[in-house]
Amino acid sequence: MKICFFGSSLVSSYWNGAATYYRGMLKEIAALGHEITFFEPDAFERQAHRDIEDPTYARVSVYPASQDGWQRSLAEASRSADLLIKASGVGVFDRELEIAIAQARPAAIRIYWDVDAPATLDAIENDPHHHLRDAIPRYDMVLTYGGGDPVASAYCKVGARGCAPLYNALDPETHFPVAPSARFACDLGLLANRLPDRESRVDDFFLDAARHLPAQQFVLGGSGWNTKQTPPNVRKLGHVGTGDHNAFFGSCLATLNVNRNSMAKYGFSPPTRVFEAIGAGACLITDEWQGIDCFLEPDREVLVAVDGAEVAEHLRTLDGGRGRVIAERARARVLAHHTYAQRARQFNQLLEGMSARIEAAE
Structure with a gap:
């Protein structure tokens, strides 16, 4: 099947947390025999901050971030696509693309792929x-x-013909243990861009933990934090490219996951960083959210905290030996049940069911 996919960026993770999700999913979807073209706008300096060259599993088409740019790209895609996909959060002309693809030629199957469903549903x-x-x-x-049944039910209430989650996962060829780096060495690391609906939770879970443990070292990676006031034991790195992610996750005693407000509210939305960090051998501490036990077993494969004080308490009692045991258990679980190859097979099953449903209705 010829798939034309409109997303934020496949080749750059700069202000683009969905990049590794796209890469993992599309790589394995292509391995099942599909032909993919990924359309992305030349916006937000992403092309100047590429993490990868154009991949072998998809043709990347970069279009000008203009009215004419997206219209020409959609016209090209509509001429050849068996399946048109619009991802949320492209960043420019989202509204126009979402409306236009919804009204595209009926010969093409049309999918809306929401990589931030809780925020979209709130809007x-x-x-x-x-x-x-x-x-x-x-x-x-x-x-x-992500989002599980709460998100699927909410989408059906606004008229979706069907809604299914394809959760984040691990690409074991991309995220794997490497030698630790002194650049990232610390007791607790957090890799997350500064976003309005995440910042207060970073304050509560990461910066508050740093205040509780002034003698321990904390490292904060991600864009936008340079102007943020932080405790003296917090070291800010700025943007960390995907080529350094394995070293980042493998150089900390523990890695923290902090969900955005909307994702914590809906639950069942493990971010990409959960699986990537575990794949790289990290001992993970996460904020509490509904459904985590569907992916990892608390206290055995992941440490769960309700606030910064609990994050600090986990760190007080954590040493390298216990951290390695937790990390190894989590990695075994993720490799067995949460890889992109498994997600791609699920995508194929959904696509087959959708195609059969459309044919029956004709």
């Missing part, structure tokens, strides 16, 4: 005139990278 709920209220029922299916 729809708070705006009775939101454009997706009309667009979503026109798509053949909604896919999300």
